[in-house]
Amino acid sequence: MSINTSTKTSPAIRAAAAATFVVFGINGLVFASWAARIPAVTETLHVTSGQMGTLLLCTAVGSLLALPTAGLVVGRIGTANTVRASGLLVALAGAGLALSLSGESIAGTAVCLFFFGIGIGLWDVAQNIEGADVEHRLRRTVMPQFHAAFSGGAFVGALIGAGLSNIGVGLPVHLLVIAGVVALVTLLTPRFFLPHVAAAAPSDGGPKESKGPSAWRDSRTLLIGVVVLGATLTEGAGNDWIAKASVDGLHTSESTGALMFALFVLAMTAMRFFGGRVIDAYGRVVVLRASMAAAAAGLCLFVLAGNVWLAAVGAALWGVGAALAFPMGMSAAADDPQHAAARVSVVSTLGYISFLAGPPLLGYLGDITGIHLALLAILAPIVLALVLAGAAKPLRSK
Template sequence: MTITQSINVRAATVATFLIFGMNGLVFASWAARIPAVTETLHLTSGQMGTLLLCIAVGSLLALPSAGRVVGRIGTANTVRLGGILAAAAGAGVAFSLMAGSVPGTAVSLFFFGVGIGLWDVAQNIEGADVEHRLRRTIMPQFHAAFSGGAFVGALIGAGLSNLGVGLPEHLLVIAGIVVVLALTAPRYFLPHETPDMPDGGEAPSKGPSAWRDSRTLLIGVVVLGATLTEGAGNDWIAKAAVDGLATSESTGALFFALFVLAMTVMRFLGGMVIDKFGRVAVLRASMAAAALGLALFVFAGNLVLAGIGAALWGVGAALAFPMGMSAAADDPQHAAARVSVVSTIGYVAFLAGPPLLGYLGDHTGIHLALLAIGAPILLALWLSGAAKPLTTK
């Protein structure tokens, strides 16, 4: 690697950290204040689940085509497109909440999901490319930046909630910041290189072959179970604390912040842990910790034990998704298509699972409904061997 290439990779690394962090901040700015949305719009848990499903539908429509979009316009422009769309949708949510409009909020959240989906796949493809150029494990640190941004967003959400600042004003400020960062940071991304096709066709035609690759699909199933663990915590831990532990909204946001902080710390340490113990062993330990933390959070009779459970749950949820991205990108030639496939499968759980928990919560209470993610956690634990590093020539 020449000096110029080294400088370019370092610049791309910093830019990728910033983009991951901003993504987390945007998501947490919404997730930490979900209780405020339910109160403003007078929604039940099931009705709130329907709104969350709007985000899921938007993202799940965008995710399968994200690899193709990256292939045509590059990771930098895809992040710009996704970021601007998410910012505009966030502003739409803000104005809809001011008007008390549930349909307006739903439509805005749909486009928010589309923007986040494009943004997320593009940043993971860029992160995988940087990781290969650096020749060391760094994907967990990128996801630590996401979690760090989410932690900051959760603290801001808790603080603003405690001060009585409305969610609409909060979202409008965040939207402005997103536009600025989305237009500037991606200019330092690495050029998106597309492997030549034997028939001279375009890279997106590799997508279908990735969907037929058995290892990629198994990794996707592991990530599906693991991301449901993370997604349920992101969307419902604040609400579950309020309902199940009779806490205030600001205390519920602090439980969410604790969950995210635990993920952040574990992701910063993740590279060393994975390099020492191996991807499969760490993945299995992660799923076991998530199961134990979830059980403790749900069944604890006091705030201290529930807080320990939330932290352990966060530790368990920390590394599964970035390990899945790294596993999908083991073969650089097929990394973009396979990362897109695994991202799509994983986000089925990350985005669609929590709304379903909301519907279940209407019957059992959202606190107990969280136990439903135990089965996918065990499935991910069972199939963890699929993430074993692939030896390429």
């Protein structure tokens, strides 16, 4: 763990930063541990790709139902207890998946994936709110490093999944072990989170939650959400389609397509680890605009390049551009700590809608134009995010 913390920072804040980093990493680990073994699920349940897509939709529906209410949950019980509750739900859902797969039950798998999605959605919002709070206390940008932890955890999870599959360890056993790890880490790690301060009652004489407009009617929050929507579509499209587009558009082998995807992820993860200093030096809006410009340039180079080497440069530049926008959006949504939970929930919901729905829509477009050219459709939300980047300007301290 490499979050840069000053020696002048209090031990409690340093501990909270480390705990948040771990929670982000475990979130990525559990997500990729499942995703890496989806082929094993299709084989176990004897389902087609289309039927597997329907099962995966259960996870998406669960997350999208949980995300709009996550701010209320965090506001009521705090980030630590939300991570504990959501982690337990994910662990129980994982154990249920193991049993359902052992019994080859499609219905049981669908129900467990629905609750898995709810747990992941709540967990995601809570960890981002905690990360934003830690960032405020440290007085420097560290949110990209937390998201780098997620990417790193996902990379490790994918390697574990591939390794266990290679040596013949069954998916039910894998899921049960992951469920145990998730339950243990999410129960113990949040004890180091920053204390939750509930809104005071009027009689307390202390600060209380504003009764103003809903976060869904706050114009700045919605504009930030649109920026994040464009950013998550950029990232999601790269994750889902860059390997396939390399094979179809550049006529490369599947292994070369996989390497192109790995380059995209590596560039994105590296930028998240080191991007905080860039944001602190040049400001959130400037870096956000530069990120979207880099993503657009990288995407165009990847799609229009006539050879693999230029396409590889484009893939790396695309990954660099996609890296920082989402964590910056989370930071911007949490600028006002009093409303952070509700606003992060709104921005996360808009981002997840794009992340989950965008790549399939690109797939449908790809049936008409070919997935390689279909990726150019992402330019529209990228340009929109670039134009609206000013909405992420930090709020002035009151």
